[in-house]
Amino acid sequence: MALEKITQVAGKAVFVPGNDIDTDRIIPARFMKCVTFDGLGEFLFFDVRHTPEGVPTGHPIDKPEHKGAKILLSGANFGCGSSREHAPQAIHKAGFRAIVAENFAEIFFGNSTTLGIPCVNASREDIAKVAAAIEKNPSLEVVVDVEKLEVRFGGESIKVTQRDSARDALVNGRWDAIGELLDGKPQVLETAAKLPYLAPAA
Amino acid sequence: MSAQPKSLFQKVWEAHSVRKLANGQTQLLIGTHLIHEVTSPQAFGMLRDLGLKVLMPHRTFATVDHIVPTNELVEPYKDPLAQAMMDELRKNCAQFGVTFFDRATGKQGIVHIVGPEQGITQPGTTIACGDSHTSTHGAFGAIAFGIGTSQVRDVLATQTMALAPLKVRRIEVNGKLRPGVYAKDVILHIIRLTGVNGGTGYAYEYAGSTFDGFTMEERMTVCNMSIEGGARVGYVNPDETTFAYLKGRPYSPKGAAWDEAVARWKAYASDPGCHYDDVMKIDAADIAPTVTWGINPGQGISINETIPDPAKATSADEKAGIEEALAYMKLPAGAPIKGTKINVAFLGSCTNGRLSDFREVAKFIKGKKVAPGVRAIAVPGSQIVALQCEKEGIDKVLAEAGFEWRAAGCSMCLAMNPDKLIGDELCASSSNRNFKGRQGSITGRTVLMSPVMVAAAAVTGQVADAREVFSVN
Numbered sequence: 190m191a192l193e194k195i196t197q198v199a200g201k202a203v204f205v206p207g208n209d210i211d212t213d214r215i216i217p218a219r220f221m222k223c224v225t226f227d228g229l230g231e232f233l234f235f236d237v238r239h240t241p242e243g244v245p246t247g248h249p250i251d252k253p254e255h256k257g258a259k260i261l262l263s264g265a266n267f268g269c270g271s272s273r274e275h276a277p278q279a280i281h282k283a284g285f286r287a288i289v290a291e292n293f294a295e296i297f298f299g300n301s302t303t304l305g306i307p308c309v310n311a312s313r314e315d316i317a318k319v320a321a322a323i324e325k326n327p328s329l330e331v332v333v334d335v336e337k338l339e340v341r342f343g344g345e346s347i348k349v350t351q352r353d354s355a356r357d358a359l360v361n362g363r364w365d366a367i368g369e370l371l372d373g374k375p376q377v378l379e380t381a382a383k384l385p386y387l388a389p390a391a
Numbered sequence: 392m393s394a395q396p397k398s399l400f401q402k403v404w405e406a407h408s409v410r411k412l413a414n415g416q417t418q419l420l421i422g423t424h425l426i427h428e429v430t431s432p433q434a435f436g437m438l439r440d441l442g443l444k445v446l447m448p449h450r451t452f453a454t455v456d457h458i459v460p461t462n463e464l465v466e467p468y469k470d471p472l473a474q475a476m477m478d479e480l481r482k483n484c485a486q487f488g489v490t491f492f493d494r495a496t497g498k499q500g501i502v503h504i505v506g507p508e509q510g511i512t513q514p515g516t517t518i519a520c521g522d523s524h525t526s527t528h529g530a531f532g533a534i535a536f537g538i539g540t541s542q543v544r545d546v547l548a549t550q551t552m553a554l555a556p557l558k559v560r561r562i563e564v565n566g567k568l569r570p571g572v573y574a575k576d577v578i579l580h581i582i583r584l585t586g587v588n589g590g591t592g593y594a595y596e597y598a599g600s601t602f603d604g605f606t607m608e609e610r611m612t613v614c615n616m617s618i619e620g621g622a623r624v625g626y627v628n629p630d631e632t633t634f635a636y637l638k639g640r641p642y643s644p645k646g647a648a649w650d651e652a653v654a655r656w657k658a659y660a661s662d663p664g665c666h667y668d669d670v671m672k673i674d675a676a677d678i679a680p681t682v683t684w685g686i687n688p689g690q691g692i693s694i695n696e697t698i699p700d701p702a703k704a705t706s707a708d709e710k711a712g713i714e715e716a717l718a719y720m721k722l723p724a725g726a727p728i729k730g731t732k733i734n735v736a737f738l739g740s741c742t743n744g745r746l747s748d749f750r751e752v753a754k755f756i757k758g759k760k761v762a763p764g765v766r767a768i769a770v771p772g773s774q775i776v777a778l779q780c781e782k783e784g785i786d787k788v789l790a791e792a793g794f795e796w797r798a799a800g801c802s803m804c805l806a807m808n809p810d811k812l813i814g815d816e817l818c819a820s821s822s823n824r825n826f827k828g829r830q831g832s833i834t835g836r837t838v839l840m841s842p843v844m845v846a847a848a849a850v851t852g853q854v855a856d857a858r859e860v861f862s863v864n
Contacts, residue, residue: 214826214827217828218457218806218831222458222472222473223476224432224479226433236827236833266621269588272521272522273429273430273539274433274521274541292588292591295591296537296623300542353414353415354415354555357413363413365541367545367548369413369418369553370418370545370552371548373418373551374549376409376410377409377418377446380408380409380420381447383406384420385655386422387447
């Protein structure tokens, strides 16, 4: 299965401030009553973007100047909580193709990588620099360079980090492991044969 | 014993490692795959698109829990979306040959209660499920991962997933818990100490004399909430308590196979002197009944403490965190948490919806009444838990006290079903998450606590110290 080599993501960026932004906030559970991921994009951050009465709150991603943003900036422990892939799916379907945060919750990070969404870590100070630049000029092109591990914006750049295995998978176009996992079937059966609990019931 | 002492995590990981993948991750064999209606339909859809089958249908088990209405047993359900998810799971299980513990089997329930109950959850195994509370199964000395839907697809199609090994932190709790302090308080206390992301990158090995003395249900309660502290995996080494629980369960080995299995299971326990990446020690006597005051499970205090004051925060981050939480929770800084008025009491969930939870509550609530104006519901974690409670008359005791006794499901823990908070109701809840909007109302408020503390809150109408309310000493 040939996958796109994701070496960099370039586009407008939007800053959603806050720490511990959990997956219930990214996509509230009631929107998971579905049997496909279609249409989840419009429910991204839904309860933060609307009052209980349904009035838009002026959330950063709804601001006209940030329309079409491809890069999401946020704080620490982004994506904590539930394992729902609906969260990165909603982010992807809303048009985002990369996330820059101080750090990420474990399961969310894995889910995003598998969807080909690079999640890179930056210091709070550096994220604030990018946020300040896009505040000044929302159309500014921001480049998340996964290969060089930096984020470039308006002549400036910041260093970012990413787990080696994720970076390798993205830049070499093997972020979705299914093809490689399927290829390992003979070894899978060999390993399984050594584990008595996997034998079909007699 | 091998020359190099190893942890259980390391042994189970090695036994299930298939090969190294190109990006350096391991292709890890997942021996047991548990699925449910919310995170599996898209995965089955992907299998169809790719023309793939389920590699080991006999190692894949399904139940329905998140969306089932707990007050409606007859289909079609009033909510057509819930019915569609139910139908989809039924269809997928039939088409791909997966065992489904449907409601008609009498074995349905929350996935993390069904696995252990059926004896499917066993020591020395790997388990995956598209739900972050899969760490529950670690109570048996299994390595159990919460996964996303693409990984559900991977495990369905290949019985493996791509993963990097975790570091291991041993969390030792020693001594006897004080009266009125429960396993739930132990995990809320741990998360309070580590914060909600202190466990990122770790598997937790829970150990020490407190865990040695715990029942399987108590161990499950602690392992269940590992993810709330950021740890994807939490486990307890298997021992005689584990084996006694598993003996005679439907999927447990029988006869000679049982003895062989026990010998194998014992060998998976961590070797003395093995390496841990980190060790944390807690004195059981330091743990008090603990409740949350904020919007994540790390924001907890003992029942006799006061609500944090942002003015006393030690960092700008902490200050902002407290302010955001108090604004949402509508709680006054610096006031005692005890006495906070509640509107709803919820007993249930994969954290605290087991037989021992209801038995303990029934023991104290017998003869007492839920305070006027409080909506109280008790939701067994499985049909088997429900039946046993009904045999013991626990349902009656709870009903007489004013709790509504429901059918098995996730219910108000995440409100993907009709059980929801309304407006800014405040819920005393035995569940696992107090995130904004978690219980179904975007202004709803959750205070996490042990089941007995929920009972105390229900009868007094406020967050209360169960030890005082029920004269525990």
